Amino acid sequence: MAGALALAMLLIVTTDQLFGHSTLAFAAAIVMLFLVNRPILGFNCPRCGKNVFFRGKFAVFWPNRICTRCGLDLDSAAPQNR
Numbered sequence: 001m002a003g004a005l006a007l008a009m010l011l012i013v014t015t016d017q018l019f020g021h022s023t024l025a026f027a028a029a030i031v032m033l034f035l036v037n038r039p040i041l042g043f044n045c046p047r048c049g050k051n052v053f054f055r056g057k058f059a060v061f062w063p064n065r066i067c068t069r070c071g072l073d074l075d076s077a078a079p080q081n082r
C-alpha cells in the first residue's frame with residue numbers, strides 16, 4: 001500500500017511538471033489506489049490470516065503462491081475474500 005501510494009504521488013508530481021496541472025493525474029491516482037487497495041485488503045491466508053500480497057515489508061501486486069508466514073499452499077486453498 002505504501003508502495004502504491006508512493007507511485008501515485010510520483011505520477012502526480014511527474015504529470016504536474018510535464019503538463020502544468022494535475023487534476024487528471026490526481027483522479028487517475030485515486031482510481032488506481034482504489035483498484036490496487038481493494039484486492040490487497042481482501043485477500044488473507046485462510047489459515048493464519050496473513051495478507052497474501054505482502055512479502056516481508058513489501059506489498060506486491062500479485063498474491064503469494066505460498067503463505068510467507070505459515071507456509072500454506074495458497075494455490076490449493078483459495079484465499080478468503082472478506
Ligand SMILES: [Zn+2]
Binds near residue numbers: 046048068070072
Ligand atoms: Zn498463512
